Amino acid sequence: EAQVTQNPRYLITVTGKKLTVTCSQNMNHEYMSWYRQDPGLGLRQIYYSMNVEVTDKGDVPEGYKVSRKEKRNFPLILESPSPNQTSLYFCASRGPDRRNYGYTFGSGTRLTIV
Amino acid sequence: LAKTTQPISMDSYEGQEVNITCSHNNIATNDYITWYQQFPSQGPRFIIQGYKTKVTNEVASLFIPADRKSSTLSLPRVSLSDTAVYYCLVGAILISSGSARQLTFGSGTQLTVLP
Numbered sequence: 001e002a003q004v005t006q007n008p009r010y011l012i013t014v015t016g017k018k019l020t021v022t023c024s025q026n027m028n029h030e031y032m033s034w035y036r037q038d039p040g041l042g043l044r045q046i047y048y049s050m051n052v053e054v055t056d057k058g059d060v061p062e063g064y065k066v067s068r069k070e071k072r073n074f075p076l077i078l079e080s081p082s083p084n085q086t087s088l089y090f091c092a093s094r095g096p097d098r099r100n101y102g103y104t105f106g107s108g109t110r111l112t113i114v
Numbered sequence: 115l116a117k118t119t120q121p122i123s124m125d126s127y128e129g130q131e132v133n134i135t136c137s138h139n140n141i142a143t144n145d146y147i148t149w150y151q152q153f154p155s156q157g158p159r160f161i162i163q164g165y166k167t168k169v170t171n172e173v174a175s176l177f178i179p180a181d182r183k184s185s186t187l188s189l190p191r192v193s194l195s196d197t198a199v200y201y202c203l204v205g206a207i208l209i210s211s212g213s214a215r216q217l218t219f220g221s222g223t224q225l226t227v228l229p
Binding site: 004035040043044088090092102103104106108110 | 159
């Protein structure tokens with residue numbers, strides 16, 4: 001089944017403790033992206049990657065890092081998490097031509113920083 | 115990036131047809147219109163996409179007038195399971211066009227289907 005898989009689904013952690021949220025897709029998609037969703041603010045793009053070793057900032061990149069060493073994986077790294085990064089995070093991917101299927105999103109990661 | 119405007123919420127009853135309109139006055143020539151559906155705590159799911167006139171698939175229809183400054187998502191005979199947030203997005207079609215960072219979600223329209 002074609003899908004985007006995120007892990008973990010839920011995480012509660014403490015301020016300052018480095019964490020990584022993994023994202024993997026099995027559709028051989030070039031483009032991957034991370035979003036965070038907060039009440040009243042909709043989905044906001046954090047980082048995106050157009051292909052292996054090509055990443056760029058989205059609208060809210062502060063406090064996050066990403067890497068794209070392999071086509072299928074696009075982990076989101078929080079080096080020193082803070083409570084304002086408590087949010088619902090989504091990873092998404094798509095192929096080079098968005099004409100037919102749009103973006104495929106993962107099931108989400110609910111992150112709580114205390 | 116073309117800004118979109120949608121109603122914040124809509125209510126409907128089971129079996130009715132629902133039309134959600136999105137305004138995008140500054141849509142560009144290369145922009146397509148895409149609609150997504152999102153259930154609570156789930157990722158958005160692609161519904162339909164179009165450039166002009168009418169597009170229909172197994173779940174919805176998309177109507178786009180000639181000036182393309184708005185679009186209407188039509189859901190036939192909704193059921194309780196169609197209760198969700200619906201997002202209208204406008205952006206260039208190809209990543210190679212340089213607009214890879216687009217796909218900006220607005221607040222969407224909360225559709226509530228009542229029994």
